[in-house]
Amino acid sequence: xxxxxxxxxxxxxxxxxxxxxxxxxxxxxxxxxxxxxxxxxxxxxxxxxxxxxxxxxxxxxxxxxxxxxxxxxxxxxxxxxxxxxxxxxxxxxxxxxxxxxxxxxxxxxxxxxxxxxxxxxxxxxxxxxxxxxxxxxxxxxxxxxxxxxxxxxxxxxxxxxxxxxxxxxxxxxxxxxxxxxxxxxxxxxxxxxxxxxxxxxxxxxxxxxxxxxxxxxxxxxxxxxxxxxxxxxxxxxxxxxxxxxxxxxxxxxxxxxxxxxxxxxxxxxxxxxxxxxxxxxx
Numbered sequence: 001x002x003x004x005x006x007x008x009x010x011x012x013x014x015x016x017x018x019x020x021x022x023x024x025x026x027x028x029x030x031x032x033x034x035x036x037x038x039x040x041x042x043x044x045x046x047x048x049x050x051x052x053x054x055x056x057x058x059x060x061x062x063x064x065x066x067x068x069x070x071x072x073x074x075x076x077x078x079x080x081x082x083x084x085x086x087x088x089x090x091x092x093x094x095x096x097x098x099x100x101x102x103x104x105x106x107x108x109x110x111x112x113x114x115x116x117x118x119x120x121x122x123x124x125x126x127x128x129x130x131x132x133x134x135x136x137x138x139x140x141x142x143x144x145x146x147x148x149x150x151x152x153x154x155x156x157x158x159x160x161x162x163x164x165x166x167x168x169x170x171x172x173x174x175x176x177x178x179x180x181x182x183x184x185x186x187x188x189x190x191x192x193x194x195x196x197x198x199x200x201x202x203x204x205x206x207x208x209x210x211x212x213x214x215x216x217x218x219x220x221x222x223x224x225x226x227x228x229x230x231x232x233x234x235x236x237x238x239x240x241x242x243x244x245x246x247x248x249x250x251x252x253x254x255x256x257x258x259x260x261x262x263x264x265x266x267x268x269x270x271x272x273x274x275x276x277x278x279x280x281x282x
Contacts, residue, residue, distance in 0.1 A: 027277045032058035032084045033266060034211065034255035035065070041262050044075060052079035054266050060209075060253050061086045061109070069106035076107065084251050085111035085183070085209065087153065093139055101146055111208065112143060113151040113183050126162040126170060133174035140179030151181040151208050159192020166194060172203055181208040183253070186240055187215050187227060196235070200243040209251035210244055212273055225258045229265055231272035238276075245280050252277065 033056045038047040044065050051059055059081050065072065076083065086109050093100055093112065104112060114136065123129040140150035158168040165173075172182065184207050186196040200207060214233030216226045231237055244252070252273055259265040 024274075024278070027274055028055075028057055030250070030252055030277060031212075031270065031273055032056065032060050032209075032251055032253045033270075034060045034062075034087075034253050036062050036087070037254070037256045037259060037266060038262050044071075048075045048079045048081060050263065050266075052081060054263065055270055056081065056266075058082050058084045058251075060084050060113075061107075062115075063088060063092070064103055069103050072103075072107045083107055083109040084253065085109065085113050085151070087115035088112050089116065090114045090135065090139065093143075094135075097142070101143070101148060104148065110147060111149045111151060111181075113153050115153045116155070117157075122157060123167070126165070129162065129167045129170040130174050133171045133180075136171065137175040137179045140175065144179060149181060149208070150179060151183050153183040153211070154185050155188045156192035159189060159194045166192075168199070169202075172206065177206050181206055183207075183209045183211065185211040185213075185255075186235060187211070187213045187233075190215055190235055196240050197243045200240070200247045200249070204247040207244070207247065207249050209253050210240070210249055211255045212252045212269065213255050213257075223258075224256070224260055227256050227258065229256075229269040229272055230254070231276060232268070241276055242280060 033051050033054070035047060035051065038050055039062075041047055041050055044067055048059070057080065061072070061083055063086070067075070086104055088100060100112075104110075123132050136150065136152060143150045152171060154168050158171070159166050162170065168182075172180070182199075182203065184196060184199055189196045189199060212230045214228040214230050214235050216224075216228040216233050218226060220226065221228055254266060254269045254273060256262075256265045256269070
């Protein structure tokens with residue numbers, strides 16, 4: 001009888017450990033690294049090796065990293081990395097559509113994200129943002145026809161309101177949910193005076209990813225644009241992460257705009273993000 005009880009206990013313990021292992025693997029398949037974070041650590045070879053050594057399995061790339069598609073594929077394979085998405089300017093898509101699509105398909109990417117609008121090109125009225133939304137929608141429809149999803153990444157300037165509506169909401173409200181998704185940078189949303197949770201709840205199923213970084217107070221990390229690793233700043237991740245999971249976010253992408261010590265930033269962020277996601281139902 002005692003032997004049978006011990007055997008059953010061992011089976012339960014083994015099952016629990018197996019369940020934890022599966023959960024940990026699932027969590028790592030929800031996390032990626034935005035390679036912009038590592039732009040100053042050396043060659044592309046060093047950057048992708050650092051991503052691998054830090055424990056990442058997935059990366060978000062920026063353009064082509066001045067590599068050919070074959071060179072990029074080789075680096076990804078060497079470091080056991082897959083591409084979740086790529087940041088590509090709308091002008092590059094409009095002016096160099098075919099080579100941009102070909103490169104991304106070659107490296108296994110199926111999501112292109114417009115990451116930034118130059119100050120001189122930013123709309124400054126409701127009508128201007130609607131017109132920009134129509135450009136995005138048209139490009140999203142074209143890309144979708146070619147098997148690629150278009151998304152948009154925000155900063156704080158899209159938090160400005162026009163007749164009571166933020167520019168980001170104008171973009172989302174004047175584009176098809178099929179043609180444009182959102183990669184929400186929660187830190188920039190907060191810096192613009194808005195609540196990331198509100199956007200998550202307002203656009204369920206349309207927020208493809210969250211850029212997972214935190215804001216520091218003025219006087220803390222001033223030389224790093226006051227950004228901090230997730231969980232070590234001002235944002236309420238205990239509210240943001242559950243809302244993200246509940247509203248269909250697929251990826252949590254670690255990023256830092258100006259890290260002094262890139263290795264410390266990405267490893268700390270990864271540790272904190274894993275721990276925070278581990279607490280959520282999967």
